[in-house]
Amino acid sequence: MNEFHDRTSAGRLLAVELARMELDKPVVLALPRGGVPVAFEIAKVLKAPLDLLLVRKIGLPAQPELAAAAVVDGERVDIVLNDEVVAWAGLDKETIGALAQRELKEIERRRRIYLSNRQPTSVTGHTVILVDDGIATGTTVRAALKALARRGAAHLVLAVPVAPADTALSLRGDVDDVVSLLTPQSFFGIGEFYRDFHQLSDDEVLAYLREASHFASSSEEGEVDHSTS
Incomplete structure (x- = not known):
C-alpha cells in the first residue's frame, strides 16, 4: 500500500492541513x-514549540499486553485508568500504583536521555497538537489526551x-479536532502505509529535538525563513 515515503513526508502533509486551521x-x-x-x-511549519x-502502558501482571491503565508524564504525572479492565481484573489503587512505578522509571530514563531532565512544556491555555506516526488501537493516545485535558489545554x-476509521471515530469524543490523512x-x-518505517534510534530522536530547539529560537528572533519547498 505504502501511501507515505517515510515519517518526514507524512509530517509535511499533515503540516499543510494544520496550517490551514490557523x-x-x-x-x-x-x-x-x-x-x-x-x-x-x-512544529517547523507552525513555528511552534x-x-x-x-506515555507508558500499564499492563496486567499476568497479561502485560492488556492495558489496565497508562501513566503519562508532563507537568505532573497522570495515571489514566481503563476502568473496564481494572474492574474485570479486580485491581486496587495500591496495585496500580506499584505497577505504575516500574513504568515511571522507564519514563524517567527516557526524559533523561531525550530531554536531559528538562521540565515539560506547559500546555495550560494552549492549543495542543498531539502527534504520532499512526494509531492502531488508540489506547495509549486516549490516555495521553485525557491527561492533557486535565492539564488545562485550551484546544x-x-x-x-x-x-x-473506527479508531479515529472513537477518539473524536476526547479531542476538539482529529486530523488524519488516511482512515482506512x-x-x-x-507500517503497511510507509515505504520506510524503520525503528528510530535514540540518536535520531535527539537530532530532531536539537534542530527543533534551534529553529524555534531562530524563529523568535526572526532570523530564519521557514517556508517549505
Whole structure:
C-alpha cells in the first residue's frame, strides 16, 4: 500500500492541513519515538514549540499486553485508568500504583536521555497538537489526551498520518479536532502505509529535538525563513 515515503513526508502533509486551521498558540507534542519526525515537520511549519509526551502502558501482571491503565508524564504525572479492565481484573489503587512505578522509571530514563531532565512544556491555555506516526488501537493516545485535558489545554488536536476509521471515530469524543490523512476501513498495521518505517534510534530522536530547539529560537528572533519547498 505504502501511501507515505517515510515519517518526514507524512509530517509535511499533515503540516499543510494544520496550517490551514490557523490554530492559536500551538504546542506540538510527539509520542516517541515514531511520532517525533512527524511532529518535527509540523512544529517547523507552525513555528511552534516541540516537546515529547512520554506515555507508558500499564499492563496486567499476568497479561502485560492488556492495558489496565497508562501513566503519562508532563507537568505532573497522570495515571489514566481503563476502568473496564481494572474492574474485570479486580485491581486496587495500591496495585496500580506499584505497577505504575516500574513504568515511571522507564519514563524517567527516557526524559533523561531525550530531554536531559528538562521540565515539560506547559500546555495550560494552549492549543495542543498531539502527534504520532499512526494509531492502531488508540489506547495509549486516549490516555495521553485525557491527561492533557486535565492539564488545562485550551484546544486539543490529534494529528496522525493514518488511523483505522473506527479508531479515529472513537477518539473524536476526547479531542476538539482529529486530523488524519488516511482512515482506512481495512487495517493490519501502521507500517503497511510507509515505504520506510524503520525503528528510530535514540540518536535520531535527539537530532530532531536539537534542530527543533534551534529553529524555534531562530524563529523568535526572526532570523530564519521557514517556508517549505
